[in-house]
Amino acid sequence: RNKKAESDMEMHLNNLTKPAGSLGRLEELAVKLAGMQGIPDVSHPAVLVFAGDHGVTEEGVSLYGQELTSLMVKNFVQGGAAINVLAKEIGASVTVTDIGVKGETPGAESKKVKNGTGNIAVEAAMSLEEAEQALNAGADTAAEAIEKGAKLIIPGDMGIGNTTVSSALIAAWTGAGVNDISGNGTGVTGTQLRLKQDVIRRAVRRISCTEPLDILAELGGLEHAAMAGAMIEAAGRKTPILVDGFIASAAALAAEKLAPLSKEYFIFGHRSAEAGHGRALEMMGGEPLLDLQLRLGEGTGAAAAYPLVSMAAAVVREMAVFSDLGIDA
Amino acid sequence: RNKKAESDMEMHLNNLTKPAGSLGRLEELAVKLAGMQGIPDVSHPAVLVFAGDHGVTEEGVSLYGQELTSLMVKNFVQGGAAINVLAKEIGASVTVTDIGVKGETPGAESKKVKNGTGNIAVEAAMSLEEAEQALNAGADTAAEAIEKGAKLIIPGDMGIGNTTVSSALIAAWTGAGVNDISGNGTGVTGTQLRLKQDVIRRAVRRISCTEPLDILAELGGLEHAAMAGAMIEAAGRKTPILVDGFIASAAALAAEKLAPLSKEYFIFGHRSAEAGHGRALEMMGGEPLLDLQLRLGEGTGAAAAYPLVSMAAAVVREMAVFSDLGIDA
Structure with a gap:
């Protein structure tokens, strides 16, 4: 389990264009997947x-x-x-x-x-x-x-x-x-x-x-x-x-x-x-x-x-970050 | 709300190749959709x-x-x-x-x-x-x-x-x-x-x-x-x-x-x-x-x-019934 990837993912989640933590268990899932895989990818189940x-x-x-x-x-x-x-x-x-x-x-x-x-x-x-x-x-x-x-x-x-x-x-x-x-x-x-x-x-x-x-x-x-x-x-x-x-x-x-x-x-x-x-x-x-x-x-x-699970992986891959909108997170 | 469609759907669900009621709330959803639509179809959301x-x-x-x-x-x-x-x-x-x-x-x-x-x-x-x-x-x-x-x-x-x-x-x-x-x-x-x-x-x-x-x-x-x-x-x-x-x-x-x-x-x-x-x-x-x-x-x-919701609709459209397997339900 890659703890570095998990903490990097936590930081990334806080930069996404949403209130911190507002995706609840989808965010937990993204962190867990990062710990397993580095970059979450659950394609071709x-x-x-x-x-x-x-x-x-x-x-x-x-x-x-x-x-x-x-x-x-x-x-x-x-x-x-x-x-x-x-x-x-x-x-x-x-x-x-x-x-x-x-x-x-x-x-x-x-x-x-x-x-x-x-x-x-x-x-x-x-x-x-x-x-x-x-x-x-x-x-x-x-x-x-x-x-x-x-x-x-x-x-x-x-x-x-x-x-x-x-x-x-x-x-x-x-x-x-x-x-x-x-x-x-x-x-x-x-x-x-x-x-x-x-x-x-x-x-x-x-x-x-x-x-x-x-x-x-x-x-x-x-x-x-x-x-x-x-x-x-x-x-x-x-x-x-x-x-x-x-x-x-x-x-x-x-x-x-x-x-x-x-x-x-x-x-x-x-x-x-x-x-x-x-x-x-x-x-x-x-x-x-x-x-x-x-x-x-x-x-x-x-x-x-x-x-x-697929949504959790997609969110961290595809959502914009606050700086994309010109906002300091 | 079409009560006849709902009770027909309940019967259909009991003929599908699974123990009665074993799809839990997906079955409830299928009944509810039948009451709304007749044949459940939630495509193109x-x-x-x-x-x-x-x-x-x-x-x-x-x-x-x-x-x-x-x-x-x-x-x-x-x-x-x-x-x-x-x-x-x-x-x-x-x-x-x-x-x-x-x-x-x-x-x-x-x-x-x-x-x-x-x-x-x-x-x-x-x-x-x-x-x-x-x-x-x-x-x-x-x-x-x-x-x-x-x-x-x-x-x-x-x-x-x-x-x-x-x-x-x-x-x-x-x-x-x-x-x-x-x-x-x-x-x-x-x-x-x-x-x-x-x-x-x-x-x-x-x-x-x-x-x-x-x-x-x-x-x-x-x-x-x-x-x-x-x-x-x-x-x-x-x-x-x-x-x-x-x-x-x-x-x-x-x-x-x-x-x-x-x-x-x-x-x-x-x-x-x-x-x-x-x-x-x-x-x-x-x-x-x-x-x-x-x-x-x-x-x-x-x-x-x-x-x-999509799964509930798909289950009732696509699953086999017991008689397809030569079994009396």
Whole structure:
């Protein structure tokens, strides 16, 4: 993080033709981008969606069956999902990577590690080797996007059951109570929500490890590992990462545990309506740009926030300074 | 407001390939747009900036002198202000109208009613005829933009002293205490803030009228009247109005008082950091999309929110429905 660039940016912001500080969080964003990049540039955003299945769905934690994961991958490939529409709105590329879907995913980039994870209520989600393979696959996907010109990445997720898995990861890393951090996911309530919370509790109690990679392998999803890998790679390349909601924040927590400096490149896009997101954000010191009751995932909340990041970069590149108007600032 | 279109839109939203309600406030926006327009379409947004001066600046209520208004108009015309940069980011046209600047404004559209208003602490800001002239000028500006193809308008403001005037209007219409609704404007604090509050109190106490047009003429700015006129005209043409922060909300309140149905076409872009915005929003039942500590005006907060409105419209136009994937919704 370039502190000199940050303080230079603060001075520049005060010379722009507006009252000091009047662009609020857009100014904070500009300073943060300067610290990451020197000159802010978030052009050619790349949405990187990772899809995987979760053995824990056999416990009945989700409203939908696992088969919806591959159907939604088809939807992404065909351009019909919410993230496709929002990506088009912001001029972002979309790559859809099968990192562990159970079944075929024609048209998706295949980096499949295996056909879905183990059921975290009773067994490890994946082996350490599988976790590393998914981390590396995510890193490769980010590297490819950045080499093609992306100056900002938006990791997204698809995987029926992944709010359960994210809750388990966040519980393990924040120490928060399961009831405080598990929510309705795609729409579970009442008895099914209590069952989901019980499953998360069983998963968290089952493990005794403390190393980040061990926890990720025990409780994670393959898409969490891939997203974390993408984040670590992007941070290493000084590329801002626009973090989506609940699932992406669980992955961001994994990235930070594995590579603490990666946090310096996080910009939090939105506050999820999913209970528990707040705890993960608190732990990372994140204050999202948007709070619009979104709870969809796929990277949609981050894509919705992207125009604000782009505006922050544009303001410092394009606005006039007071001396242009013949005024002493 | 077309209630049938709203309920049809609610049904359509539930068929889209996402969990019901998971796009949160974007879904609410889509329903609201459907009620206004039938099929949501917010393409070709038009930023309409109205600039005017305020006699009340002679009381010393602002950090800047009146001469900054015409300098900033020059900046708008040259494309160097924050609103120019944000308008470019969202693909919006910008028109800059001099509705009452003291002095010359080369390059701006001239609809000047007079060279600045009277000092509201001691006299009426304008006559009823002048208020009507400004309302009509604003309406004409909106009509021109809509006839050129704008499907959404963003009224913006420039005028040194206009937070003082906006506070007076909001105090008169909401009955709120002056200390609760007057804030730092471009940066006044301490003694100067107390002086500003005293000036607002004197202005509000000076008047005894209750008719909206009388209040607007007594306490308003020419840009408030023009913005209100633009809003009323747009609403009459079933065109959504993205309302900026504190100044624009004072104008929106005027529009609503003069033509109550215009409120149905308001979408509130952002919650201003300026104290008192909350009271105006409460009175109109508005819940802004963004809360980013902006306090600049010019239409910037509305422009920052525009991509969300555009996304809401795109989602319902472009997303696949479950039956496209062979799933019963």
